[in-house]
Amino acid sequence: MKRSITARLVTMFAAAALLTFALIGAALYTVLDRELTRHQDDELHIGLKNMAYSIQHVGTVERWNRVQARMDTLAPPDGSVRFWVLSDDPRYLYGSGLADMQRMTQDADGRGAIMLPGHSDAMRTQSVYIAPLDDRPGVRLIIGSDSTPYRRTRQVFFTALLALSLVAVLAVALAGHWIARVGLQPLVRLSDEAQALRPKTLSQRLPEAALPIELQAxxxxxxxxxxxxxxxxxxxxxxxxxxxxxxxxxxxxxxxxxxxxxxxxxxxxxxxxxxxxxxxxxxxxxxxxxxxxxxxxxxRGEVATGLVRTPIAVEVRKTIEFFEFVLDESHMQVRIDGDQGIEAQLETALFRRAMSNLLQNAIEHSAPGAQLVVALREDAAATWITVSNPGEPIARAHQLHLFDRFYRVDAARHGLGQHHGHGLGLAIVKAVAAMHGGQVAASSAAGTNTIGFSVARSAAGPEEAG
The missing domain is CATH 1.10.287.130 (Signal transduction histidine kinase, dimerisation/phosphotransfer (DHp) domain)
Incomplete structure (x- = not known):
């Protein structure tokens, strides 16, 4: 399934907006809920305090009737606010459904709730105990407020908040889509220019100057x-x-x-x-x-197998013996310099093949009677085997390509590989070096040309590593 960067950006914009509005909405809803609850409690507390003040100064039944009349006046007909008075003396009882008050729950501060028959929401209550006075015994005054209007306010706010949030998320998604389309225009132009490239115009390059910093890399x-x-x-x-x-x-x-x-x-x-x-x-x-x-x-990345730990000088001598007849015929000599005790883990057949190619190359490009030098040396990372021969200088530009397949140096040097080889000898040397974790190198100075390769010291086995 193909994935669109524009779609991903729009989705991320929408998700970020949804999360932001959800957090803001949750915070606003929490604040509203707390404020509505506080407002309802404040109204209950004021009504309870005023009525308690009236009852505290009533000590006779005659005056109690006036208190009841006042409570009748303060309680609206819709029953959204109610009063109850509980007492051991039946004369001082007040309120409808006193038997239901047994289901009321309250905390130590007198705040509580009660579910009355016929109501969908519990009434929020506050109560206070009023000490006896004259003929009046101690009574408990309870005031209740219907929570339905507050619940409806919360529902309306939540619905409006949800609708506004969804609209806002949709607006952000549309704006994000437009922003993404505009922002990705440089990438679209870059893609069009890339598609315009053809095999015959491989030298063409994509312009970098007019692109954003993110696309320049x-x-x-x-x-x-x-x-x-x-x-x-x-x-x-x-x-x-x-x-x-x-x-x-x-x-x-x-x-x-x-x-x-x-x-x-x-x-x-x-x-x-x-x-x-x-x-x-x-x-x-x-x-x-x-x-x-x-x-x-x-x-394809094939590496040398069947590695055998052996002195490099021994393998070099065996290769030199193979060229003994050619060397005698050309009156050439080969000298081995360097530490002849150096050992490495080699696939001997591959090593001799690379060494043969180096010696053959040196013989072909040396005058009769020349002396060839095979040098062995080690550095921190590799063991080097180089073959030097006197000959015409090789330009620096050619040194960089000596190991390319079928590469030909100009005719001034008598043509590399034009004697008996077919232009793959040094390329094989490079391949053998790579299969042993090494590299190749070539130099030309003071009438001497030096070509060689290395094998990685890490391939020299546990004794070398120790």
Whole structure:
């Protein structure tokens, strides 16, 4: 289910307004309820005090009749206010439904309530005891007030408050919708501009200057992603072209040689020669395919497995022995510098593959009789293995791309990988380094080119970590 930012904002506006009005309404209702209760109690207290004053000065039955007449006058016909007088002397009793007074509840201050027959609400009461005087015994005066008008006032207020709150929430939601639509206009324009981007216009970027601060960071990140996408797209195009170029030569040789061989009858030795030539080209195609499959696995995040703790210098010497014939033929020597006791946990087959590519690269780009140097060193985070050879300087701009697939340095350097490789050797070195948690580096200074890779020290096992 799609979720709308505008809908979310409107919902949040409405929820915040509803909560605010609910809290305000609850506070107002509480204040009103307390004030109505206080007002009713004040009226009861005034009526009780006035009538009690009259009774306190009455000590005979003759004068008591005048008190009863006064209570009849003060009690309205609708029964909203009533008086009762309780006494042990029947002559001083007053009020209708005296038997119902037994159900009256009251607290220590004389405040209470009573539910009378025919009434939907309890009457709020106050009472006071009046001491005897002359012939009059002690009596209890009770005054009651009907709570129905106060309840109706509360109901009307609550209904009005609820209706006004709902209308206000609806108004806030509508205003919030308008505010959200206006506030999100920059985002809508940004979305329209993003949708207008096409693969052929990858160099186009979204404008940042006219956007709100909150969207500038998002736009900057999006433009950065576009830049990376453009670079990756360009690299992919170049990569596809390079792959096609690398495969076209051996495939062209295979097709051409086969067509020539089939153009006329051939003897068995001639066919064997053609097959041998085809086999060389097929081996080259297989090598390219295998290297590409390996790099694809590395791109998916594959890491080195089957790690074995071994001295790095031992693996370097084994790799150098593999190139012994080539080194002798070119009158080259290889020297190992650095701490030869350094150990690390390596997948030895991958390590030798990377080391072979570094040595082959150095041999191909060195003059006969050159001396190559393999240096081993450690820093705080990694163990480095570098191969240095004398040769023509490599420009800084090229050093940054030496490990890219099929990358070619200009012809002034005799073309990296143009001898026996196919432009994937250093890319494989980078992949092997990444699979061991390391990095690659290249430098060129004082007529010496140095290329190498590292393995993370954290991969050196518990002994190293200790």
């Amino acid at each position: 998002l736009t900057g990140a999006f433009n950065g992603a576009l830049a990376r996408l453009e670079a990756a797209y360009a690299q992919l195009e170049a990569f596809n072209a390079d792959v096609a170029h690398e495969l076209r030569t051996p495939l062209g040789n295979l097709i051409g040689g086969t067509q020539v061989a089939l153009s006329r009858p051939r003897s068995a030795p001639e066919l064997q020669e053609v097959l041998a030539s085809n086999l060389e080209d097929l081996e080259r195609v297989r090598s390219i395919v295998n290297d590409m499959l390996f790099l694809a696995r590395a791109d």
